[in-house]
Amino acid sequence: MVDKVRRYTPRPRQAAQEAIEAYIIRNQMKGNDKFPPERTMCQMWGLNRSTLRSTLARMVSDGRVHAVQGSGTCFTPRVDRVLQDLKSFTQYAADLGMKPETRLLGLSMVECDKQLARRFQRVLGERLYRVIRLRMLDGTPLMIETAYIPAALTPGLEERDLVGGSLFAVMEENYHLIMHHGYERISITTTTPEEADYLGTAAGVPAFWIVSEVYGDDGSLIEYCRTIGRCDRMQMSSTLYWIGGGDEG
Amino acid sequence: MKDKLTDRSPLHTQLREVIRAKIDEGEYPPGTCIPSESQLSEAYGLNRLSVRSALAALEYEGLLHSVQGKGVFVTAPKLERDMETLGGFRQTMRERSQRPGTRVLIKALRQAGPLYAQILGCAPEEDIWYVRRICQANGKPIALEEIFIPTDVVPGFEEVDINLFSIFEVYRWNGIYPVRGEQRLAITHLDPAEARLIGLREENAVLEFSGATYDREGRAIEFSRSYTHSDRCEFLVHFQR
Numbered sequence: 001m002v003d004k005v006r007r008y009t010p011r012p013r014q015a016a017q018e019a020i021e022a023y024i025i026r027n028q029m030k031g032n033d034k035f036p037p038e039r040t041m042c043q044m045w046g047l048n049r050s051t052l053r054s055t056l057a058r059m060v061s062d063g064r065v066h067a068v069q070g071s072g073t074c075f076t077p078r079v080d081r082v083l084q085d086l087k088s089f090t091q092y093a094a095d096l097g098m099k100p101e102t103r104l105l106g107l108s109m110v111e112c113d114k115q116l117a118r119r120f121q122r123v124l125g126e127r128l129y130r131v132i133r134l135r136m137l138d139g140t141p142l143m144i145e146t147a148y149i150p151a152a153l154t155p156g157l158e159e160r161d162l163v164g165g166s167l168f169a170v171m172e173e174n175y176h177l178i179m180h181h182g183y184e185r186i187s188i189t190t191t192t193p194e195e196a197d198y199l200g201t202a203a204g205v206p207a208f209w210i211v212s213e214v215y216g217d218d219g220s221l222i223e224y225c226r227t228i229g230r231c232d233r234m235q236m237s238s239t240l241y242w243i244g245g246g247d248e249g
Numbered sequence: 250m251k252d253k254l255t256d257r258s259p260l261h262t263q264l265r266e267v268i269r270a271k272i273d274e275g276e277y278p279p280g281t282c283i284p285s286e287s288q289l290s291e292a293y294g295l296n297r298l299s300v301r302s303a304l305a306a307l308e309y310e311g312l313l314h315s316v317q318g319k320g321v322f323v324t325a326p327k328l329e330r331d332m333e334t335l336g337g338f339r340q341t342m343r344e345r346s347q348r349p350g351t352r353v354l355i356k357a358l359r360q361a362g363p364l365y366a367q368i369l370g371c372a373p374e375e376d377i378w379y380v381r382r383i384c385q386a387n388g389k390p391i392a393l394e395e396i397f398i399p400t401d402v403v404p405g406f407e408e409v410d411i412n413l414f415s416i417f418e419v420y421r422w423n424g425i426y427p428v429r430g431e432q433r434l435a436i437t438h439l440d441p442a443e444a445r446l447i448g449l450r451e452e453n454a455v456l457e458f459s460g461a462t463y464d465r466e467g468r469a470i471e472f473s474r475s476y477t478h479s480d481r482c483e484f485l486v487h488f489q490r
Contacts (some may be wrong), residue, residue: 005357005358005407006355006357006358007357007358007361008355008357008358008359008379010359010362011360015362018362018363019362019363019364021364022363022364022366022367023363025364025367025368026367061438062436062437062438078435138340160346173439186434186456187456187479187484188436188454188456188479200421202449206454207436231435231454235435236433236434236435237431237433237434238431238432239429239430239432241433
């Protein structure tokens with residue numbers, strides 16, 4: 001039953017990508033830091049020009065790097081959305097030293113349809129605020145958030161400042177609604193022409209599709225939110241800890 | 250409770266305790282195959298029926314696991330704690346409730362190279378283990394996974410059949426307990442040949458889930474990366490204030 005030990009040699013393009021990723025880490029690239037000229041990269045890593053080019057092209061389409069006319073290849077910074085903390089957009093923008101900006105794309109009152117009524121455990125026709133906001137960092141559009149909040153919980157929400165900070169801050173300060181726990185589901189969608197317009201991408205490109213629910217301390221759903229996010233400008237990250245992993249064995 | 254053995258004990262019971270001792274003492278390490286029924290019957294001069302009954306008892310206890318056409322394998326002691334229980338937040342793939350399976354495409358040694366040398370803290374020319382496999386739920390491919398492991402983390406890895414055992418089990422056998430994992434979720438595209446492996450056309454985007462896992466000493470024990478078919482699977486994150 002002994003497997004024969006095989007040897008694996010990465011394919012040229014894979015080796016090229018590994019070399020580039022290693023370079024990014026080693027040089028702690030950020031902002032729009034420049035890569036060395038193609039010729040230098042080829043020499044440095046023993047790659048042929050066409051392998052390097054096809055690898056870079058692939059990384060461009062994934063939004064890892066971008067080409068700048070006249071100055072070669074640059075690193076594309078991504079916003080890291082840390083999943084497990086409930087930090088608001090405003091707060092993590094501040095942590096990143098970036099300037100957050102929010103545009104209100106729509107604010108309306110909608111009635112619970114069957115799906116929403118079931119989700120909120122409310123009656124058909126009960127009113128919900130629907131707040132659609134575009135979030136930007138340093139002028140780059142990142143995501144569109146469509147949030148639903150029961151109108152009964154937040155009367156007069158339309159009077160509040162919905163672009164200055166987080167909705168949760170508004171809900172906590174004005175309505176004493178405390179977010180207690182929640183979840184997010186993350187998958188992929190493609191942008192519609194309208195969404196692409198706001199996000200500044202081509203229509204039909206893949207994007208993050210995030211559905212979240214946040215519950216108050218009485219266990220009731222206080223916000224349901226659907227987010228579409230640019231995958232070339234953001235990624236999600238988290239650190240997890242295994243309970244008890246340290247004291248076994 | 251083990252029965253007190255004497256030379257008057259039934260032979261199948263004696264054989265059972267012989268095998269148990271060899272498992273305990275590490276002569277038959279977890280993940281490996283023990284000698285076949287006929288080898289055991291020849292070695293101890295017992296009839297096949299006695300051998301079978303000894304093995305059946307150990308299988309019933311969960312120490313052995315027989316696989317049709319492959320042999321009888323030593324399993325690892327059952328874990329008391331749920332390895333997937335995480336402090337602070339939990340993250341699961343929705344298909345966990347379904348029947349998981351893997352199909353190993355590559356299990357080989359490769360040079361760490363510049364990237365994995367940095368991540369795993371070894372020299373670029375050092376060898377590391379490279380595993381490439383398809384993860385399935387109810388027999389349907391849902392993700393293509395790559396795992397990079399420093400060789401000293403899993404001595405004897407070449408002998409372990411990772412179609413049968415999870416790599417986390419292998420770490421446990423080696424006394425290694427992951428305590429911290431860094432995870433990153435991004436969207437990317439696969440090469441056409443890779444995309445086909447998980448039932449995707451090339452133009453479909455996939456969720457790329459990657460990260461390093463660390464043990465108590467802060468040593469990187471693996472780096473893994475999986476490409477997930479997003480129609481078949483999504484990521485779920487719980488958070489708590």
